[in-house]
Amino acid sequence: MSKIVYKEMRFRADSLALIEKVNQIIKEYHRQGYELTLRQVYYQLVANGIIENKERSYKNLGSLISNARLAGLIDWNAIVDRTRFLRGFNYETSPENAIKRLSQRYGTDPWAGQKNHVEVWVEKDALVDIVGQASNKLNVNYFSCRGYVSQSAMFRSARRLANWQLAGKDITILHLGDHDPSGIDMSRDIEERLATFEIFPDVKRIALNMDQVDEYTPVPNPTKLSDSRAADYISQFGYESWELDALQPRVIDDLISEHINPLIDWGLMESVKEECEEERRQLETVSYHWANIIAEYT
Secondary structure (H helix, E strand, O other): OOOOEOOOOOOOHHHHHHHHHHHHHHHHHHHOOOOEOHHHHHHHHHHOOOOOOOHHHHHHHHHHHHHHHHEOOOOOOOEOOOOOOOOOOOOOOOHHHHHHHHHHHOOOOOOOOOOEEEEEEEOOHHHHHHHHHHHHHOOOEEEEOOOOOOHHHHHHHHHHHHHHHHOOOEEEEEEEOOEOHHHHHHHHHHHHHHHHOOOOOEEEEEEOOHHHHHHHOOOEEEOOOOOOOHHHHHHHHOOEEEOHHHOOHHHHHHHHHHHHHHHOOHHHHHHHHHHHHHHHHHHHHHHHOHHHHHHHHO
16 A cells, blocks of 8 residues: 655545545455445445535545545555556566466466356446456456447457357356446347347346345436436436446445356366466476576577
């Protein structure tokens, strides 16, 4: 954890109290292994009745957290921005290190030979790490739709899924999105547009659904009347909508796991993992004896 003072600042007592609440939330979720976005912190504060669910509250919280970080009161690594990051290149320092690194990250597909091919698609970039944490535990690929999937991304997805379909796999896409007019419709959109490319997966909307709203009582928002799908949504669900971000990460993790687990042949998967581990040890041995190999063959 990294609290660094870059600017000396003075805060009102109520601001300091709110900063302490933010740090408590950060600490609890860090203990569970999660990094939160600003919006997720905001929803936890709203759910606990600490701040109001208003756009102004969200903006004020963002400003307060920004200043608190500069003042060394909130960890710089505790709140993540999953939409802005540097892209570039990674380089190796030597062949020996390259093989060593390869042995550390080497892996074959644990789903090899399985009847099912599963992917997890999430509406929002901001939640992709939460979804990824659950998906990675079960070796399942995941995809950020960023709203309605662009035509280019949908075409690439269809080409990728075509390989599994031709191989005779049963394809399942688990979709998570907001419970609002467009978020609900996105699940339908995925299924219909993949069908255009003659890809026919089982698209399961696993969140956010009305039974989960009833069970977990996430913070509601007014339905956007400007959304062209609002009238149909309101006729079914009323004037409130809910964001996926308002669910606790643990709930999202559990939902993904409980839908993937029944699709796995665990005996087969363990066998594949054991074979992969033996191959990884072989690479490790090559890395360990690299100097001798070079001396003998050069």
